[in-house]
Amino acid sequence: xxxxxxxxxxxxxxxxxxxxxxxxxxxxxxxxxxxxxxxxxxxxxxxxxxxxxxxxxxxxxxxxxxxxxxxxxxxxxxxxxxxxxxxxxxxxxxxxxxxxxxxxxxxxxxxxxxxxxxxxxxxxxxxxxxxxxxxxxxxxxxxxxxxxxxxxxxxxxxxxxxxxxxxxxxxxxxxxxxxxxxxxxxxxxxxxxxxxxxxxxxxxxxxxxxxxxxxxxxxxxxxxxxxxxxxxxxxxxxxxxxxxxxxxxxxxxxxxxxxxxxxxxxxxxxxxxxxxxxxxxxxxxxxxxxxxxxxxxxxxxxxxxxxxxxxxxxxxxxxxxxxxxxxxxxxxxxxxxxxxxxxxxxxxxxxxxxxxxxxxxxxxxxxxxxxxxxxxxxxxxxxxxxxxxxxxxxxxxxxxxxxxxxxxxxxxxxxxxxxxxxxxxxxxxxxxxxxxxxxxxxxxxxxxxxxxxxxxxxxxxxxxxxxxxxxxxxxxxxxxxxxxxxxxxxxxxxxxxxx
Amino acid sequence: xxxxxxxxxxxxxxxxxxxxxxxxxxxxxxxxxxxxxxxxxxxxxxxxxxxxxxxxxxxxxxxxxxxxxxxxxxxxxxxxxxxxxxxxxxxxxxxxxxxxxxxxxxxxxxxxxxxxxxx
Numbered sequence: 001x002x003x004x005x006x007x008x009x010x011x012x013x014x015x016x017x018x019x020x021x022x023x024x025x026x027x028x029x030x031x032x033x034x035x036x037x038x039x040x041x042x043x044x045x046x047x048x049x050x051x052x053x054x055x056x057x058x059x060x061x062x063x064x065x066x067x068x069x070x071x072x073x074x075x076x077x078x079x080x081x082x083x084x085x086x087x088x089x090x091x092x093x094x095x096x097x098x099x100x101x102x103x104x105x106x107x108x109x110x111x112x113x114x115x116x117x118x119x120x121x122x123x124x125x126x127x128x129x130x131x132x133x134x135x136x137x138x139x140x141x142x143x144x145x146x147x148x149x150x151x152x153x154x155x156x157x158x159x160x161x162x163x164x165x166x167x168x169x170x171x172x173x174x175x176x177x178x179x180x181x182x183x184x185x186x187x188x189x190x191x192x193x194x195x196x197x198x199x200x201x202x203x204x205x206x207x208x209x210x211x212x213x214x215x216x217x218x219x220x221x222x223x224x225x226x227x228x229x230x231x232x233x234x235x236x237x238x239x240x241x242x243x244x245x246x247x248x249x250x251x252x253x254x255x256x257x258x259x260x261x262x263x264x265x266x267x268x269x270x271x272x273x274x275x276x277x278x279x280x281x282x283x284x285x286x287x288x289x290x291x292x293x294x295x296x297x298x299x300x301x302x303x304x305x306x307x308x309x310x311x312x313x314x315x316x317x318x319x320x321x322x323x324x325x326x327x328x329x330x331x332x333x334x335x336x337x338x339x340x341x342x343x344x345x346x347x348x349x350x351x352x353x354x355x356x357x358x359x360x361x362x363x364x365x366x367x368x369x370x371x372x373x374x375x376x377x378x379x380x381x382x383x384x385x386x387x388x389x390x391x392x393x394x395x396x397x398x399x400x401x402x403x404x405x406x407x408x409x410x411x412x413x414x415x416x417x418x419x420x421x422x423x424x425x426x427x428x429x430x431x432x433x434x435x436x437x438x439x440x441x442x443x444x445x446x447x448x449x450x451x452x453x454x455x456x457x458x459x460x461x462x463x464x465x466x467x468x469x470x471x472x473x474x475x476x477x478x479x480x481x482x483x484x485x486x487x488x489x490x491x492x493x494x495x496x497x498x499x
Numbered sequence: 500x501x502x503x504x505x506x507x508x509x510x511x512x513x514x515x516x517x518x519x520x521x522x523x524x525x526x527x528x529x530x531x532x533x534x535x536x537x538x539x540x541x542x543x544x545x546x547x548x549x550x551x552x553x554x555x556x557x558x559x560x561x562x563x564x565x566x567x568x569x570x571x572x573x574x575x576x577x578x579x580x581x582x583x584x585x586x587x588x589x590x591x592x593x594x595x596x597x598x599x600x601x602x603x604x605x606x607x608x609x610x611x612x613x614x615x616x617x618x
Contacts, residue, residue, distance in 0.1 A: 146594055165595070165598050168591070183549050186577070
C-alpha cells in the first residue's frame with residue numbers, strides 16, 4: 001500500500017486522533033513534548049504534500065472509497081498545500097518556541113487539556129483546508145473555533161474571558177451565516193461537494209437563492225476573517241490570549257477563513273453567471289482598503305504592544321482582501337504569497353513578544369524602554385520581523401508587497417490610487433514599528449523594572465526558535481521561489497475555474 | 500404575495516422571524532446569559548430551515564420495502580446534516596455558558612455594562 005495516497009487524510013486525522021491521548025499525559029512536560037511531536041509530524045506531512053503538489057499533482061482522497069458526489073472527498077491542490085504549510089508550520093513553531101511561556105501562563109495540571117485543545121485547533125484548521133465538502137468545512141470550522149475559544153481563555157488574564165465571549169458570539173454568528181448559505185446552495189443544487197457545485201451551478205434556472213447564499217457566505221466568512229468593520233473581536237482576543245496562542249492564531253487563524261471564501265467565490269459563485277465576480281470585488285475592495293488604512297492608523301496610536309500588532313494584522317488582512325478582489329492572476333498570486341509571508345513576519349514578531357514577556361510583566365510599549373540592552377537578540381528578531389512587516393527589500397514582506405503593487409499597477413488609474421494607499425499604509429507601518437524600535441533600543445531603562453525579575457535574555461529554546469523564524473523572513477525574502485510558485489499555481493487553478 | 504403563498508412558505512417565514520428574534524437578542528440584551536439564549540434561538544432557526552427543505556409532498560421515510568413501488572421519499576440528508584449542526588450548537592452553548600460562569604467568578608457580574616466598566 002502506498003503511503004503517499006493517504007497523506008491527505010493523515011494530515012487531518014493525525015492531530016485529531018492524538019488530541020484525546022494528550023489529555024492522559026499528566027506528568028509535567030510530557031503533554032508539551034507530545035504536542036510538539038504531533039505538530040512536527042503534521043508539518044512533515046504538509047511538506048510532503050506541498051512537494052507532490054509542486055510536482056504538478058492534485059491529490060484527491062475519497063473517504064471510505066465512496067465516489068465524491070455521494071461520499072466526502074478530500075482534495076489538496078496548490079492553494080490548499082500552501083495553506084497547510086502555513087497552518088502546520090505555525091502550530092509547530094508556536095508550540096516549540098513557547099514552552100517557557102506556557103509554563104509561566106498555564107498551570108501544570110491544566111496543560112494536558114490546553115494542548116489537547118491546541119491539537120483540535122490544528123485539526124480543525126487543516127480540515128477546513130483539506131476538505132472538498134461544503135458542510136465538512138462548517139464542521140471543521142466549528143471544531144477549530146471552539147478549540148480556539150478554549151485556548152484564548154486559557155491564560156491568567158481575566159480580560160481574555162470578555163474578549164473570548166465576544167469572539168464566541170461573533171464567530172458563531174459567522175459560522176451560522178455560512179451554514180445558511182450552504183443550505184441555500186444545497187437546496188438549489190442538491191450537492192455539497194464543491195467541484196460538483198461548480199459543475200451544476202451554471203444550469204440553475206432561478207438564481208435568486210444563490211445570490212442570497214453568496215451574501216450569507218461572504219459575510220459569514222468575512223466575520224471569521226476579521227475584515228473591517230467585522231474585526232472588533234480580533235484585537236482584544238489576540239491581546240489577552242496566552243502569548244503562545246497569539247503566535248499560532250495570528251499566523252494562520254484568519255487566513256483559513258479567507259481561503260474558504262476565495263474557494264467558494266471562485267469555484268462556485270463566479271461560475272454561476274451572476275456578475276458575482278464584479279459584486280465580490282466591489283464589496284471586498286473598498287472594505288479591504290478601509291481595513292488597511294483604519295487599522296494601520298489605530299495601530300500607530302495604540303499603547304499596548306500586542307494590541308498594536310493585532311491591529312496591524314487586521315491591516316495585513318486588508319492587503320490580502322485587496323489582492324483577491326482584483327480577480328486577476330497577479331492579484332491572487334500576490335495575496336497568496338502575502339498569506340505565507342505575513343505568517344512569517346507576524347510569527348517572528350509575536351514570538352519575540354513572547355520572549356519579552358518572560359522578562360517584562362507589563363507589555364505596554366513605554367514599559368519596555370531599553371529592552372535591547374538586556375535582550376539584544378530578542379530585539380533583533382523583533383526588528384527583522386518589523387522590517388518584513390513594513391516590506392523592506394531583502395525581507396519576505398517586500399516580495400508580496402512588490403507583487404501586490406505590480407498587480408495594482410496593471411489596473412490602470414484606479415490601481416495607481418490603490419498603490420498610493422498601499423504605500424501610505426506602509427509608511428504608517430514604519431511609524432508604528434519604529435515607535436517600538438525606538439523605545440526598545442534608544443530609551444534608558446526605567447528605574448525600577450520590577451526588581452524581582454532577572455533582566456537577561458529569554459530562555460534559550462524560545463530565543464532560538466524566535467531567531468530561526470526571523471531568519472526565515474530573510475531567507476524567503478532572498479529565495480522566494482517556493483511560496484511564489486505555489487501561489488502562482490493556485491492562482492492558475494482559480495482563475496482557470498473563473499473562465 | 501397571497502395568503503396561500505404565505506402558508507406554503509410557513510416554515511420559511513417562521514425561520515426568518517426566529518432568526519431575526521435571536522439576532523436581536525444577541526445584539527440588544529446586556530445580560531450575557533440572555534445573549535446566549537438569543538444565539539441559541541438564532542441557530543435553531545437554521546435547523547428549522549434545513550429540516551423544512553427536505554420535505555417532499557406526500558413523501559415518506561426513505562426505507563425500501565418489499566411490494567412497495569412508486570413510493571415518494573423525502574430526502575434524509577439535510578436531517579443528518581442538521582443533527583451534526585445541533586451537536587455543534589450544543590457544544591457552543593455549553594462552552595459559552597462555561598465562559599459566563601468563569602466571568603462571574605472573576606468579575607462578580609454578568610451584565611455587559613458593568614463588565615465594560617470593570618477594566
